[in-house]
Amino acid sequence: MCGIVGVVSHAPVNQLIYDALLLLQHRGQDAAGIVTQQERKFFMHKAKGMVRDVFRTRNMRALPGNIGLGQVRYPTAGNAASEEEAQPFYVNAPFGIVMVHNGNLTNAHQLRHELADTDHRHTNTESDSEVLLNVLAHEIARATSGAPLTSAEVFAAVRAVHRRVKGSYAVIALIAGYGLLAFRDPFGIRPLCIGKAADGSTMLASESVALEGTLHQLERDIAPGEAVFVHLDGRIEAAQCAERSSLHPCVFEYVYLARPDSVMDGISVYQARLNMGETLAKRVISTVPPSQIDAIIPIPESSRPSAMQLAQLLGIPYREGFVKNRYVGRTFIMPGQGARKKSVRQKLNAIASEFKGKRVLLVDDSIVRGTTSKEIVQMARDAGAAQVYLASAAPPVRHPNVYGIDMPTRAELIAHGRTVEEVRQWIGCDALIYQDVDAMKQAVGRINPQVVGFEASCFDGVYITGDISDAEVTALNEGRNSQAQEDDEDAPV
Template identity: 65%
Template sequence: MCGIVGVVAKTPVNQLLYDGLLVLQHRGQDAAGIVTAEGHMFHMHKGQGLVRDVFRTRNMRSLLGNAGIGHVRYPTAGSASSLAESQPFYVNSPFGIVLAHNGNLTNDKELKDDMYRSDLRHINTNSDSEALLNVLAHEISRRTQGPILTPKIVFDAIEAVHSRVRGAYAVVALIAGFGLVAFRDPHGIRPLSLGRHETQEGTEYLVASESVVLDTMGFKFWRDIAPGEAVYVSFDGEFHNRQCHPSPKLVPCIFEHVYFARPDSVIDGISVHDARLKMGEQLASKVREMVPEMDIDVVIPIPDTSRDSALELANALNLPYREGFMKNRYIGRTFIMPGQASRKKSVRQKLNPIAGEFRGKNVLLIDDSIVRGTTSKEIVQMVRDVGAKKVYLASAAPPVMYPHVYGIDMPTRAELIATGRTHAEIATEIGADAVIYQDLSALIQACTDASGGVITEFETSCFDGKYITGDITDAYLDALEAKRLSPLSTKTKEGDADSRVLDLNIGVAEQNLI
């Protein structure tokens, strides 16, 4: 999962892009990058780590221009430790293009081979985003003659991108000397919001992964970019859009509402906050069935994403709601120092129980989802250690049993606690008295209700194994998992980035790309 933002304004955008990435920091903490456009010149700075750590005052001063794009990275394809795969990516032909991408391509291997053999383009990293950039650049190049670029050329090129690329992608890109491009895959799996801001000099435009960026940056939410649609905004502020796919169909990722998106965002007309409240309503019915005696003294969320669901569930069951955990918001990355390699890293570094809320009580813990189960196991034990009598764990999402291939870094099937286990066996593994899962139909109904009945179909592959793009086979999943488990997939040796990938794309802000 990643976060992207793009803007065409009438004044310098470096601070706006920085602030926008801070708002999207929850979507990726591995790396961050900004590219600004000043006439025909790009300025770039990117690096590994949090936004606040990547950008210093000297970097910001060098990010000149009234248009730009930004990216925060949570790695889903390629190497998690490679600085070369930080975004945005850059190619110098045609014109000079930089691109940032949220999502994951499912045919990137074929694309890279096709790029090499047919398009004569070199892909230097393992990133599918670099492949996507080169497909876009090639399709624009095929349609241009001389230094002229029209909206039609851009939209025709994106139409060709849709025909060649499979998977999930929300994209922002800059074309040097011309403008900002944004587009979304034909199923709208990953979100992309569009906003406007009226000034005396004219209209400014901003696109971002979540609508909350528009709210906090002073832009008025206009609408979501539709599945298959492309938007082109010239650096002069001329707005153009076109549907670039013959048969788009909105099937958004339901996990955005379960976990990833901020509750104050609205995605495809669905308030994330409302969706989570309705998840709590639906889960309350399941809890009532599973624990008929209702020997529950208190409902406590596992912060932060489950709070809305837990509150609504407690209201529906007429049970007390309490905040039972304190979260340390200042814990960043943890490091295994000499002498600590054998010490288990505990969830207590970030989460600590308030003992009085648990002692002598039958507790219902609410979490947004249960994936590996390792964190859940530690939390349950933590709660027992401070004196809870019984510990029930309820998940606002169904059992996660399949990898997610559209932009969420799900573990392999063998690592998922729900794979091959009954609910009772999962409870035993976690150490809970019972584990209660939301039904998939109830989760879909919650999000449908939050949409006002407008959206009835969602991308739910991690729960049911049904992949909307129709190209995911067992062989594909086996290869994906083999790559994930390979010791060379992310590092050459412990602690070192993959030195086999030469970083040809990194630009510090003091350097100009063209």
């Protein structure tokens, strides 16, 4: 999961891209980068860190031009410690292309060999995004054969990319002297939308909140398999470039990743979380009688809508029992388990009066590794709670994710290979209630009937791209385990 944005305007775009990246900061806190174009020359600045830390006044002044793109990075493949793997990535031929990518390629290893042995293109990092850029560049070169670039050749190149590349990808690429190209994988796993402002500027972004927060009106989502080309003068051309496509967005976007004020693929994230609270209520009643619950307390912040809806339906007081330190990053997307463990107590503080002597039901958006949940349950007990129940608005996370979410190793998943009772004992709560998988899909899907289904592999073990075997998961696990060790060694003190 990363946040990407691209802008074509009649005025300088550096500040606009910066503002959009701030609105997408929740999607990645590891690194940030912006590239702009003026008179066919690219100007780029990228580094590890949060947007506000990466870009200073001197950096912004060095980003002239009326077209550009940016990214906030959340590493799931490659070397998270390397500044070289911060995006955007650049190749000088053909034409000069810079690219940002949100997602994860499942056949990156195979493509890397094809690029070296057949396409004779060099990649210098372990990032799958650099692989994707080089595949795109190679296919554009083949489509144009040395001729000037037209939208027909751009769309032909994207068709070839779809045939070669597997996995999840939402992409925005800037082609020097021509315009901005955006496309989405044939299943629409990772989000991408487009909007326009009153002054005529066009913006593409991962979430609608980036458009609305920069005074752009959301026009629509990029369809699965579709490519959109925005010319330098603002003209927009679009084409379906996948042989087969179907809308299967990642359901974890609605559970946790996206901001609640975003609308993605016609589904309000906030409404999706309210709906998950409704279906969770039925599960709670069957496990813990409402008469045995004195208060429902959310674990900030993604779980709030579900917790509020749950409290209303059960007729139980909703209370804020934890105060969040907003200057600590999201623990789920912190690289390295060591950094996560250190940040929980710094991130949350319990309000003792809301716990003392009470039987409380804590509501979280999901339970992935379980370490945070265990710590929070203990915080509630330390604050004087008589009973601590825990409900998850999402089902048990039992399977690795290979499409760009930081949960690829089975060993990291508390629910993998364990019963609900075993998870409850490990976490230390008095009762543990999980959402039902099918109920979750129905709760989110009924907001937009045009959504065919969801990519929900971390819950149901079904990999929508059809190319993931146990051997591939094992290989991804091995790479992730070694990376996790490096992350812990480099974790902040």
